[in-house]
Amino acid sequence: MAFQFMPGATAVGITYHDGVLLAAEKRISYGNFVVNKNTKKTFNVTEHVGAACAGMVADMQVLVRQVSALSKIRKLETRRNVEPNSVAKLMSVIMFERRYFPLLTQVVVGGVTTGKPEIYTLDPLGSVLPDRYAAVGTGAEMALGVLDAEFTENMDEEKAKDLALKSIKSSIQRDSASGDGIDLLIISKNGRSESSFPV
Amino acid sequence: MHVKDERYPQYILDQIKKGTTTCALTCSDGVVLAADTRASAGLFIADRHVMKIQKVDNHLGMTIAGGVADAQNLVDTMRYNSNIYRLSKREPIPVSSAARLCSNILFNQRYFPYYVQIIMGGFDYRQQKGQIYNIDLFGSITTESFISTGSGSPVAYGYLESEFREGMSVNEAYKVAIQAIAAAIRRNAGTGDSINAVIIDKDGYKELSKEIKDSVGAKF
Numbered sequence: 054m055a056f057q058f059m060p061g062a063t064a065v066g067i068t069y070h071d072g073v074l075l076a077a078e079k080r081i082s083y084g085n086f087v088v089n090k091n092t093k094k095t096f097n098v099t100e101h102v103g104a105a106c107a108g109m110v111a112d113m114q115v116l117v118r119q120v121s122a123l124s125k126i127r128k129l130e131t132r133r134n135v136e137p138n139s140v141a142k143l144m145s146v147i148m149f150e151r152r153y154f155p156l157l158t159q160v161v162v163g164g165v166t167t168g169k170p171e172i173y174t175l176d177p178l179g180s181v182l183p184d185r186y187a188a189v190g191t192g193a194e195m196a197l198g199v200l201d202a203e204f205t206e207n208m209d210e211e212k213a214k215d216l217a218l219k220s221i222k223s224s225i226q227r228d229s230a231s232g233d234g235i236d237l238l239i240i241s242k243n244g245r246s247e248s249s250f251p252v
Numbered sequence: 253m254h255v256k257d258e259r260y261p262q263y264i265l266d267q268i269k270k271g272t273t274t275c276a277l278t279c280s281d282g283v284v285l286a287a288d289t290r291a292s293a294g295l296f297i298a299d300r301h302v303m304k305i306q307k308v309d310n311h312l313g314m315t316i317a318g319g320v321a322d323a324q325n326l327v328d329t330m331r332y333n334s335n336i337y338r339l340s341k342r343e344p345i346p347v348s349s350a351a352r353l354c355s356n357i358l359f360n361q362r363y364f365p366y367y368v369q370i371i372m373g374g375f376d377y378r379q380q381k382g383q384i385y386n387i388d389l390f391g392s393i394t395t396e397s398f399i400s401t402g403s404g405s406p407v408a409y410g411y412l413e414s415e416f417r418e419g420m421s422v423n424e425a426y427k428v429a430i431q432a433i434a435a436a437i438r439r440n441a442g443t444g445d446s447i448n449a450v451i452i453d454k455d456g457y458k459e460l461s462k463e464i465k466d467s468v469g470a471k472f
Contacts, residue, residue, distance in 0.1 A: 145321070145324070148321070149321055149325055152321075152364075153364060174298075174299070176298075176320065176321060178319065178320075178321030178322065179321045179324075179325075180319075180320035180321035180323075180324050181324065182291065182298075182299050182302060182320065184299065184301075193296070194296060
Protein backbone atom coordinates (compact mmCIF):
# COMPACT_ATOMS: atom_id res chain seq x y z
CA MET A 54 0.00 0.00 0.00
CA ALA A 55 2.89 2.33 0.71
CA PHE A 56 4.00 2.08 -2.89
CA GLN A 57 0.83 3.68 -4.16
CA PHE A 58 1.53 6.90 -2.29
CA MET A 59 5.05 8.20 -2.50
CA PRO A 60 5.47 9.67 0.99
CA GLY A 61 6.51 13.28 1.12
CA ALA A 62 8.90 14.77 3.64
CA THR A 63 11.32 17.58 4.15
CA ALA A 64 14.94 17.12 5.18
CA VAL A 65 17.61 19.80 5.30
CA GLY A 66 21.33 19.90 5.90
CA ILE A 67 23.39 22.96 6.85
CA THR A 68 27.13 23.29 7.35
CA TYR A 69 28.21 25.74 10.00
CA HIS A 70 31.42 26.79 11.62
CA ASP A 71 32.05 23.69 13.72
CA GLY A 72 30.09 20.97 11.97
CA VAL A 73 26.85 20.06 10.25
CA LEU A 74 23.23 20.16 11.21
CA LEU A 75 20.74 17.69 9.73
CA ALA A 76 17.04 18.14 10.32
CA ALA A 77 13.82 16.49 9.15
CA GLU A 78 10.17 16.57 10.04
CA LYS A 79 8.33 13.58 11.49
CA ARG A 80 5.26 12.78 9.39
CA ILE A 81 4.48 9.73 7.24
CA SER A 82 1.34 10.17 5.20
CA TYR A 83 -0.19 7.74 2.75
CA GLY A 84 -2.04 10.23 0.55
CA ASN A 85 -4.27 12.15 2.95
CA PHE A 86 -4.01 9.74 5.87
CA VAL A 87 -1.29 10.43 8.43
CA VAL A 88 0.11 7.03 9.34
CA ASN A 89 2.74 8.11 11.83
CA LYS A 90 3.52 11.37 13.63
CA ASN A 91 6.73 10.26 15.27
CA THR A 92 8.92 9.03 12.43
CA LYS A 93 12.64 9.43 12.72
CA LYS A 94 14.13 10.50 9.39
CA THR A 95 17.52 11.52 10.75
CA PHE A 96 20.04 8.77 11.23
CA ASN A 97 23.48 8.24 12.69
CA VAL A 98 25.48 6.43 10.08
CA THR A 99 28.72 6.57 12.04
CA GLU A 100 29.83 8.59 15.06
CA HIS A 101 30.88 11.46 12.82
CA VAL A 102 28.54 11.18 9.85
CA GLY A 103 24.77 11.42 9.79
CA ALA A 104 22.02 11.35 7.21
CA ALA A 105 18.59 12.88 6.81
CA CYS A 106 16.29 11.34 4.22
CA ALA A 107 13.06 12.02 2.38
CA GLY A 108 10.89 9.49 0.56
CA MET A 109 10.03 5.87 1.17
CA VAL A 110 10.76 5.15 4.81
CA ALA A 111 11.54 1.47 4.33
CA ASP A 112 14.14 2.29 1.70
CA MET A 113 15.85 4.92 3.82
CA GLN A 114 15.99 2.70 6.89
CA VAL A 115 17.45 -0.21 4.96
CA LEU A 116 19.95 1.99 3.15
CA VAL A 117 21.19 3.55 6.38
CA ARG A 118 21.50 0.18 8.12
CA GLN A 119 23.51 -1.19 5.21
CA VAL A 120 25.81 1.80 4.95
CA SER A 121 26.25 1.93 8.70
CA ALA A 122 27.35 -1.70 8.83
CA LEU A 123 29.72 -1.34 5.89
CA SER A 124 31.19 1.82 7.42
CA LYS A 125 31.89 -0.05 10.66
CA ILE A 126 33.80 -2.68 8.69
CA ARG A 127 35.73 0.02 6.83
CA LYS A 128 36.64 1.72 10.09
CA LEU A 129 38.03 -1.54 11.42
CA GLU A 130 40.00 -2.09 8.22
CA THR A 131 41.52 1.35 7.93
CA ARG A 132 41.73 2.11 11.65
CA ARG A 133 40.50 5.64 11.13
CA ASN A 134 37.14 7.34 11.15
CA VAL A 135 35.22 7.09 7.89
CA GLU A 136 35.05 10.45 6.11
CA PRO A 137 31.69 11.93 5.06
CA ASN A 138 32.66 11.78 1.38
CA SER A 139 33.36 8.04 1.70
CA VAL A 140 29.97 7.45 3.25
CA ALA A 141 28.35 9.47 0.48
CA LYS A 142 30.18 7.54 -2.23
CA LEU A 143 29.30 4.22 -0.61
CA MET A 144 25.63 5.19 -0.50
CA SER A 145 25.88 6.28 -4.11
CA VAL A 146 27.28 2.91 -5.21
CA ILE A 147 24.58 0.98 -3.33
CA MET A 148 21.86 3.14 -4.85
CA PHE A 149 23.20 2.97 -8.39
CA GLU A 150 23.42 -0.83 -8.20
CA ARG A 151 19.66 -0.75 -7.79
CA ARG A 152 19.24 1.41 -10.87
CA TYR A 153 16.47 -0.74 -12.36
CA PHE A 154 14.43 -0.81 -9.15
CA PRO A 155 15.63 2.18 -7.23
CA LEU A 156 15.54 2.93 -3.55
CA LEU A 157 12.92 5.66 -3.53
CA THR A 158 14.67 8.09 -1.28
CA GLN A 159 16.67 11.31 -1.46
CA VAL A 160 19.39 11.69 1.12
CA VAL A 161 21.33 14.54 2.67
CA VAL A 162 24.43 13.03 4.25
CA GLY A 163 26.95 15.07 6.20
CA GLY A 164 29.54 15.09 8.89
CA VAL A 165 32.88 16.32 10.06
CA THR A 166 35.91 14.21 10.86
CA THR A 167 39.33 15.82 10.59
CA GLY A 168 38.69 18.42 7.91
CA LYS A 169 35.95 20.86 7.06
CA PRO A 170 32.30 20.04 7.68
CA GLU A 171 30.72 18.67 4.49
CA ILE A 172 27.29 17.72 3.26
CA TYR A 173 26.26 15.85 0.12
CA THR A 174 22.89 15.38 -1.55
CA LEU A 175 22.00 12.05 -3.19
CA ASP A 176 19.08 11.45 -5.52
CA PRO A 177 17.30 8.05 -5.81
CA LEU A 178 19.79 6.85 -8.41
CA GLY A 179 22.80 7.80 -6.33
CA SER A 180 24.18 11.00 -7.82
CA VAL A 181 26.39 12.88 -5.35
CA LEU A 182 26.35 16.67 -5.24
CA PRO A 183 28.35 18.49 -2.56
CA ASP A 184 26.99 21.73 -1.13
CA ARG A 185 27.12 24.14 1.82
CA TYR A 186 23.40 23.69 2.54
CA ALA A 187 20.72 21.49 1.00
CA ALA A 188 17.08 20.47 1.22
CA VAL A 189 15.34 17.39 -0.20
CA GLY A 190 11.80 16.06 -0.34
CA THR A 191 8.42 17.46 -1.29
CA GLY A 192 8.96 20.41 1.03
CA ALA A 193 12.40 21.20 -0.35
CA GLU A 194 11.31 24.18 -2.38
CA MET A 195 9.84 25.98 0.62
CA ALA A 196 12.82 25.16 2.80
CA LEU A 197 15.24 26.40 0.16
CA GLY A 198 13.34 29.66 -0.04
CA VAL A 199 14.35 30.29 3.55
CA LEU A 200 17.84 28.82 3.27
CA ASP A 201 18.76 30.69 0.10
CA ALA A 202 17.77 33.97 1.71
CA GLU A 203 19.36 33.52 5.14
CA PHE A 204 22.29 31.12 4.88
CA THR A 205 25.74 32.56 5.50
CA GLU A 206 29.07 30.80 5.71
CA ASN A 207 30.54 29.84 9.10
CA MET A 208 27.47 30.51 11.23
CA ASP A 209 27.58 29.58 14.88
CA GLU A 210 25.56 26.67 16.19
CA GLU A 211 22.63 28.65 17.58
CA LYS A 212 22.13 30.56 14.35
CA ALA A 213 22.38 27.41 12.24
CA LYS A 214 19.88 25.64 14.50
CA ASP A 215 17.40 28.51 14.22
CA LEU A 216 17.80 28.57 10.46
CA ALA A 217 17.19 24.82 10.13
CA LEU A 218 14.09 24.96 12.33
CA LYS A 219 12.80 27.99 10.46
CA SER A 220 13.19 26.37 7.07
CA ILE A 221 11.42 23.16 8.09
CA LYS A 222 8.64 25.10 9.80
CA SER A 223 8.17 26.91 6.51
CA SER A 224 7.83 23.61 4.64
CA ILE A 225 5.45 22.24 7.23
CA GLN A 226 3.16 25.20 6.73
CA ARG A 227 2.96 24.85 2.97
CA ASP A 228 3.45 21.12 2.33
CA SER A 229 0.74 18.87 3.63
CA ALA A 230 2.99 15.82 3.49
CA SER A 231 5.34 17.35 6.09
CA GLY A 232 4.54 18.03 9.72
CA ASP A 233 4.15 16.84 13.27
CA GLY A 234 7.50 17.94 14.65
CA ILE A 235 11.17 18.35 13.80
CA ASP A 236 14.16 16.13 14.57
CA LEU A 237 17.55 17.75 14.72
CA LEU A 238 20.89 15.95 14.50
CA ILE A 239 23.96 18.06 15.19
CA ILE A 240 27.40 16.63 14.41
CA SER A 241 30.30 18.83 15.37
CA LYS A 242 33.95 18.56 16.19
CA ASN A 243 32.93 18.39 19.86
CA GLY A 244 30.52 15.49 19.46
CA ARG A 245 27.01 14.77 18.40
CA SER A 246 23.55 15.49 19.77
CA GLU A 247 19.98 14.77 18.81
CA SER A 248 16.89 16.70 19.78
CA SER A 249 13.23 16.99 18.88
CA PHE A 250 11.00 20.01 18.60
CA PRO A 251 7.21 20.14 18.40
CA VAL A 252 5.47 22.54 16.02
CA MET B 253 15.73 13.63 -9.89
CA HIS B 254 12.59 11.70 -10.74
CA VAL B 255 9.91 13.97 -9.34
CA LYS B 256 6.79 14.22 -11.47
CA ASP B 257 5.83 17.85 -11.93
CA GLU B 258 2.08 17.92 -12.63
CA ARG B 259 1.78 21.67 -12.93
CA TYR B 260 2.89 21.81 -16.57
CA PRO B 261 2.27 19.58 -19.60
CA GLN B 262 4.94 17.09 -20.55
CA TYR B 263 6.03 18.89 -23.71
CA ILE B 264 7.11 21.86 -21.61
CA LEU B 265 8.91 19.74 -19.05
CA ASP B 266 10.72 18.02 -21.88
CA GLN B 267 12.34 21.34 -22.69
CA ILE B 268 14.11 21.47 -19.35
CA LYS B 269 14.59 17.80 -18.57
CA LYS B 270 18.12 18.04 -19.83
CA GLY B 271 18.28 21.52 -18.41
CA THR B 272 21.84 22.32 -19.29
CA THR B 273 23.97 23.92 -21.91
CA THR B 274 27.44 22.62 -22.65
CA CYS B 275 29.74 23.37 -25.54
CA ALA B 276 33.13 22.33 -26.87
CA LEU B 277 35.39 23.99 -29.44
CA THR B 278 38.37 22.54 -31.31
CA CYS B 279 41.31 24.90 -31.58
CA SER B 280 44.64 24.89 -33.35
CA ASP B 281 46.45 23.98 -30.13
CA GLY B 282 43.86 22.18 -28.02
CA VAL B 283 40.19 22.20 -27.02
CA VAL B 284 37.94 24.36 -24.88
CA LEU B 285 35.00 22.93 -22.90
CA ALA B 286 32.37 25.14 -21.27
CA ALA B 287 29.11 24.51 -19.42
CA ASP B 288 26.58 26.18 -17.15
CA THR B 289 26.20 25.04 -13.54
CA ARG B 290 22.48 24.49 -13.04
CA ALA B 291 20.98 21.08 -12.11
CA SER B 292 17.22 21.10 -12.56
CA ALA B 293 14.54 18.54 -11.72
CA GLY B 294 11.62 19.58 -13.91
CA LEU B 295 11.11 23.22 -12.99
CA PHE B 296 12.91 22.99 -9.66
CA ILE B 297 16.53 24.08 -9.50
CA ALA B 298 18.14 21.42 -7.37
CA ASP B 299 21.71 22.69 -7.42
CA ARG B 300 23.21 25.93 -8.63
CA HIS B 301 26.89 25.04 -8.82
CA VAL B 302 27.28 21.64 -10.40
CA MET B 303 30.57 20.96 -12.13
CA LYS B 304 29.45 19.55 -15.46
CA ILE B 305 32.94 19.38 -16.90
CA GLN B 306 34.80 16.42 -15.45
CA LYS B 307 38.47 15.62 -15.76
CA VAL B 308 38.95 12.08 -16.97
CA ASP B 309 42.72 12.28 -17.38
CA ASN B 310 45.32 15.02 -17.74
CA HIS B 311 44.65 15.25 -21.45
CA LEU B 312 40.96 14.31 -21.47
CA GLY B 313 37.75 15.84 -20.19
CA MET B 314 34.06 15.26 -20.65
CA THR B 315 30.98 17.42 -20.30
CA ILE B 316 27.84 15.80 -18.99
CA ALA B 317 24.19 16.61 -19.59
CA GLY B 318 21.16 14.61 -18.51
CA GLY B 319 20.76 12.32 -15.50
CA VAL B 320 23.38 13.13 -12.89
CA ALA B 321 23.73 9.64 -11.37
CA ASP B 322 24.16 7.99 -14.77
CA ALA B 323 26.68 10.61 -15.83
CA GLN B 324 28.71 10.41 -12.62
CA ASN B 325 28.99 6.64 -12.91
CA LEU B 326 30.01 6.92 -16.53
CA VAL B 327 32.71 9.45 -15.62
CA ASP B 328 34.02 7.13 -12.89
CA THR B 329 34.17 4.21 -15.33
CA MET B 330 35.97 6.34 -17.93
CA ARG B 331 38.50 7.54 -15.36
CA TYR B 332 39.20 3.98 -14.31
CA ASN B 333 39.66 2.79 -17.88
CA SER B 334 41.84 5.75 -18.86
CA ASN B 335 44.10 5.08 -15.92
CA ILE B 336 44.41 1.39 -16.72
CA TYR B 337 45.21 2.22 -20.36
CA ARG B 338 47.88 4.71 -19.37
CA LEU B 339 49.49 2.34 -16.92
CA SER B 340 49.50 -0.69 -19.20
CA LYS B 341 50.23 0.93 -22.57
CA ARG B 342 52.47 3.65 -21.11
CA GLU B 343 50.84 6.38 -23.14
CA PRO B 344 47.71 8.47 -22.59
CA ILE B 345 44.55 7.00 -24.08
CA PRO B 346 43.82 8.45 -27.54
CA VAL B 347 40.75 10.69 -27.48
CA SER B 348 39.02 8.71 -30.21
CA SER B 349 39.57 5.50 -28.27
CA ALA B 350 38.10 6.99 -25.13
CA ALA B 351 35.09 8.17 -27.13
CA ARG B 352 34.65 4.70 -28.62
CA LEU B 353 34.90 3.11 -25.18
CA CYS B 354 32.26 5.45 -23.82
CA SER B 355 30.06 4.66 -26.80
CA ASN B 356 30.41 0.92 -26.22
CA ILE B 357 29.47 1.24 -22.55
CA LEU B 358 26.39 3.22 -23.52
CA PHE B 359 25.35 0.85 -26.28
CA ASN B 360 25.60 -2.09 -23.89
CA GLN B 361 22.80 -0.42 -21.98
CA ARG B 362 20.75 0.05 -25.14
CA TYR B 363 17.54 -1.36 -23.65
CA PHE B 364 17.75 0.61 -20.42
CA PRO B 365 19.87 3.55 -21.46
CA TYR B 366 22.05 5.80 -19.36
CA TYR B 367 20.21 9.07 -19.70
CA VAL B 368 23.18 11.19 -20.74
CA GLN B 369 24.50 13.37 -23.53
CA ILE B 370 28.28 13.56 -23.48
CA ILE B 371 30.98 15.62 -25.17
CA MET B 372 34.38 13.93 -24.92
CA GLY B 373 37.21 16.38 -25.58
CA GLY B 374 40.95 16.26 -25.23
CA PHE B 375 44.42 16.74 -26.61
CA ASP B 376 45.42 13.63 -28.51
CA TYR B 377 48.94 12.45 -27.70
CA ARG B 378 49.61 10.74 -31.00
CA GLN B 379 48.16 13.31 -33.37
CA GLN B 380 49.21 16.25 -31.17
CA LYS B 381 45.98 18.12 -31.71
CA GLY B 382 42.65 18.74 -29.99
CA GLN B 383 39.68 16.50 -30.74
CA ILE B 384 36.04 16.57 -29.58
CA TYR B 385 33.31 13.94 -29.94
CA ASN B 386 29.58 14.15 -29.34
CA ILE B 387 28.17 10.95 -27.82
CA ASP B 388 24.43 10.49 -27.35
CA LEU B 389 22.59 8.27 -24.90
CA PHE B 390 22.61 5.21 -27.17
CA GLY B 391 26.29 5.56 -28.01
CA SER B 392 26.42 7.18 -31.42
CA ILE B 393 29.63 9.18 -32.00
CA THR B 394 29.88 12.23 -34.21
CA THR B 395 32.60 14.83 -34.47
CA GLU B 396 32.66 18.46 -35.56
CA SER B 397 34.76 21.55 -35.02
CA PHE B 398 32.33 22.75 -32.36
CA ILE B 399 29.56 20.96 -30.48
CA SER B 400 26.85 22.01 -28.05
CA THR B 401 24.44 19.82 -26.05
CA GLY B 402 21.52 20.31 -23.69
CA SER B 403 18.33 22.30 -23.65
CA GLY B 404 20.14 25.54 -24.46
CA SER B 405 22.14 24.10 -27.34
CA PRO B 406 20.13 25.77 -30.14
CA VAL B 407 20.95 29.14 -28.59
CA ALA B 408 24.61 28.24 -28.14
CA TYR B 409 24.79 26.92 -31.70
CA GLY B 410 23.39 30.20 -32.94
CA TYR B 411 26.24 32.08 -31.31
CA LEU B 412 28.89 29.55 -32.29
CA GLU B 413 27.82 29.38 -35.96
CA SER B 414 28.45 33.07 -36.30
CA GLU B 415 31.49 33.60 -34.05
CA PHE B 416 33.52 30.40 -34.43
CA ARG B 417 36.51 30.52 -36.76
CA GLU B 418 38.70 27.58 -37.72
CA GLY B 419 42.23 27.72 -36.36
CA MET B 420 41.56 29.90 -33.32
CA SER B 421 43.92 29.31 -30.44
CA VAL B 422 42.61 28.23 -27.03
CA ASN B 423 43.27 31.72 -25.70
CA GLU B 424 40.81 33.20 -28.17
CA ALA B 425 38.35 30.32 -28.15
CA TYR B 426 37.56 30.27 -24.44
CA LYS B 427 36.00 33.72 -24.77
CA VAL B 428 33.74 32.48 -27.58
CA ALA B 429 32.75 29.42 -25.53
CA ILE B 430 31.89 31.48 -22.46
CA GLN B 431 29.86 33.95 -24.52
CA ALA B 432 27.97 31.05 -26.11
CA ILE B 433 26.97 29.70 -22.71
CA ALA B 434 26.04 33.19 -21.56
CA ALA B 435 23.72 33.53 -24.56
CA ALA B 436 22.09 30.23 -23.65
CA ILE B 437 21.65 31.38 -20.06
CA ARG B 438 19.88 34.52 -21.25
CA ARG B 439 17.52 32.73 -23.60
CA ASN B 440 16.95 29.28 -22.04
CA ALA B 441 15.24 28.81 -18.71
CA GLY B 442 16.78 25.42 -18.07
CA THR B 443 20.25 26.92 -18.18
CA GLY B 444 21.67 29.35 -15.71
CA ASP B 445 23.44 30.30 -12.51
CA SER B 446 27.06 30.49 -13.66
CA ILE B 447 29.63 29.21 -16.18
CA ASN B 448 32.53 26.78 -15.92
CA ALA B 449 35.22 26.60 -18.59
CA VAL B 450 38.19 24.31 -19.13
CA ILE B 451 41.14 24.44 -21.54
CA ILE B 452 42.93 21.24 -22.55
CA ASP B 453 46.15 21.66 -24.51
CA LYS B 454 49.61 20.12 -24.64
CA ASP B 455 50.25 21.34 -21.10
CA GLY B 456 47.29 19.52 -19.70
CA TYR B 457 43.86 20.11 -18.19
CA LYS B 458 43.29 23.61 -16.86
CA GLU B 459 40.13 24.93 -15.25
CA LEU B 460 39.68 28.65 -15.78
CA SER B 461 39.63 30.81 -12.67
CA LYS B 462 36.84 33.18 -11.73
CA GLU B 463 38.99 36.21 -12.61
CA ILE B 464 39.65 35.00 -16.14
CA LYS B 465 36.00 34.10 -16.69
CA ASP B 466 34.80 37.46 -15.39
CA SER B 467 37.27 39.30 -17.60
CA VAL B 468 35.46 37.98 -20.68
CA GLY B 469 32.65 40.31 -19.71
CA ALA B 470 29.78 37.99 -20.55
CA LYS B 471 26.50 39.37 -19.24
CA PHE B 472 23.83 37.13 -17.79
